[in-house]
Amino acid sequence: MRKIKRVQRTVLAVFSALALLAGCGKAAVTNSESSCVDTASSDASTLTTPDSAPVNTPTESDIYASSAVDKTGSEKTNSPTPTTTPTATPSVDPTPTPAEDPAGIDFVSTETALYTYEQMMTDLSEMAQAYPDLLTVKSCGTSLDGREIPEAILGNPESSRHILIQASIHAREYINTLVAMEQIEYFLHHHADGMYADASYDQLLSSVCFHILPMTNPDGVSISQFGPDAIENEDLRAGLDDILQNDLNGGRTSGGDSYWTRWKANARGVDLNRNFDAGWDMYEGVSYPSSDHYKGTSPASEPETQAILSVADACNAMITISYHSKGGVIYWDYGSSGEVYDKDYALMSLVSVMTGYSGSSSVQSSQDAAGCSDYFVLVRGVPSVTIENGYSDCPIGIDEYPSIWNANAELLPALAFTYKNG
DSSP: OHHHHHHHHHHHIIIIIHHHHTTOOHHHHHHOHHHHHHHHHTTTTEEEOTTOOEEEOOOHHHHHHSOOOOOOGGGOOSOOOOOSOOOOOOOOOSSOOOOSOGGGOOOSOOSOSOOOHHHHHHHHHHHHHHOTTTEEEEEEEEOTTSOEEEEEEEEOTTOSOEEEEEEOSSGGGTHHHHHHHHHHHHHHHTTTTOEETTEEHHHHHHHOEEEEESOSOHHHHHHHHHOGGGOOOHHHHHHHHHHHHHHHHTTSOOOSHHHHHTOOSOTTSOOGGGOSSSSTTTOOSBSSOOSSOBOOSSTTOSHHHHHHHHHHHHHTOSEEEEEEOSSSEEEEOOSOOHHHHHHHHHHHHHHHHHHOOEEEETTTTTOOSSOHHHHHHHTTOOOEEEEEOOSSOSSOOGGGHHHHHHHHTTHHHHHHHHHTTO
């Protein structure tokens, strides 16, 4: 049943989202979503993107004949991740060597939601060693406490089509690191036998390149998981005590362990998703370093924000996706217009079909400014959406992970299929 539902998503994605990319204008998008789909069905053999690059789209019967490879979190057999305070920061292995038979290895454990920075680094290194032709891992920056911020480059780096995905910019939302890591593993495990519509996973990986930052805020995640003792730098650790006192004095918290568990910021109290140069001047938030909503001293003042921007500069991403929690919603429409608006709507529609989440206008819902997706849409003109996974308060427990994974399992293949021709 789960596989059938995923194939149904494939049908909807091909006959709706691709139709939007084929040139439906703003009026058609705004006034009649179905009109775009009807246009596609009248000539389903070949659609064209806004750049007039042909997209060969299979018939509905072809798609249902395809086999989408299934995998659930319950299959994982790895040992649980240790829950002790981390003491060392592993680095990315720059010279991976292939393993003999990686297809049967489960690298990413989903037995616990407490997926640590150290475990992520180990898993990335092992996957890069097992699949050296498909995955490269490098550091795109260093956090305040000295943790490397990894960039997983999945697919063909020589492609002209690059997709940027970042997760866990908000510390307590680290369930999304697990999502991003399992997406990488899923694509790698099934690169030789997986299909999306009429394209094999190998074909998709040769056509596009994903730049995935599974844990953009590693210091903050470590604070949320283990408290301030996870920070090694003495000055930063002392600063965390000052931040707690300021939040107590400001009535923003009553203290206790939940204060650290629900931490969102980086190690010096800057909310990284309020640190981008898109409405930063007008955003007020909190006027001092805090567990959340302090925008920093200037746009992109933080190394974690700079890491995202450096990846975007290097790869010239055509779309970006930010993973957050919670709400089961996709935020889009950050105030753009014209072609950027249309392409942003097309991206949101595809993600909605694949995840089952509904789209919500960031402008109409009065979301805070200075965020990552705001910046890419409004400053760089790059279609971008924010996916809010899950429905429970953060940190989200592992009991909710299977439904989150099911919503996101085939999003990367769908993106690759949709954007492989530009």
